Amino acid sequence: MCGLLVMALGSCNKKPSRKTANNQPTTNEQTVTQAPIPQDLIPVNFPTVVDFYATWCGPCKQLAPILEKLEQKYQGRVSFIRIDVDEEPGLAQAFQVESIPTLFFITPAGVVDACIGLQSEGDLEAQIQAMLAR
Numbered sequence: 001m002c003g004l005l006v007m008a009l010g011s012c013n014k015k016p017s018r019k020t021a022n023n024q025p026t027t028n029e030q031t032v033t034q035a036p037i038p039q040d041l042i043p044v045n046f047p048t049v050v051d052f053y054a055t056w057c058g059p060c061k062q063l064a065p066i067l068e069k070l071e072q073k074y075q076g077r078v079s080f081i082r083i084d085v086d087e088e089p090g091l092a093q094a095f096q097v098e099s100i101p102t103l104f105f106i107t108p109a110g111v112v113d114a115c116i117g118l119q120s121e122g123d124l125e126a127q128i129q130a131m132l133a134r
Contacts, residue, residue, distance in 0.1 A: 048079040050104040059118040105131045
């Protein structure tokens with residue numbers, strides 16, 4: 001369900017250009033591997049929604065209040081973790097995050113789903129309900 005909304009609702013797949021100390025532009029490409037998602041990097045004891053975002057990302061800014069509303073609604077049943085890809089680039093790379101926002105739905109048994117791009121509140125709630133039903 002989430003994957004179908006990626007193109008319609010948008011995502012940010014390039015970071016703003018930055019310069020190194022010698023004034024050369026840096027590249028922000030990530031290599032995609034077939035390695036499993038390292039869910040052990042974010043240990044969970046109950047269902048968790050992990051949001052990879054950046055402060056400069058428009059769709060991420062639009063998604064934030066939706067996630068805050070859902071966090072209040074599911075308080076005590078679902079944990080919500082926000083990870084800034086600029087602050088934690090290694091973690092974003094370990095999870096193979098190439099576009100933001102990217103959401104992972106994780107239970108103690110492992111990652112059950114992932115969504116890329118801006119999602120509606122209804123779609124996210126459906127994903128949370130599906131995660132809770134597992």
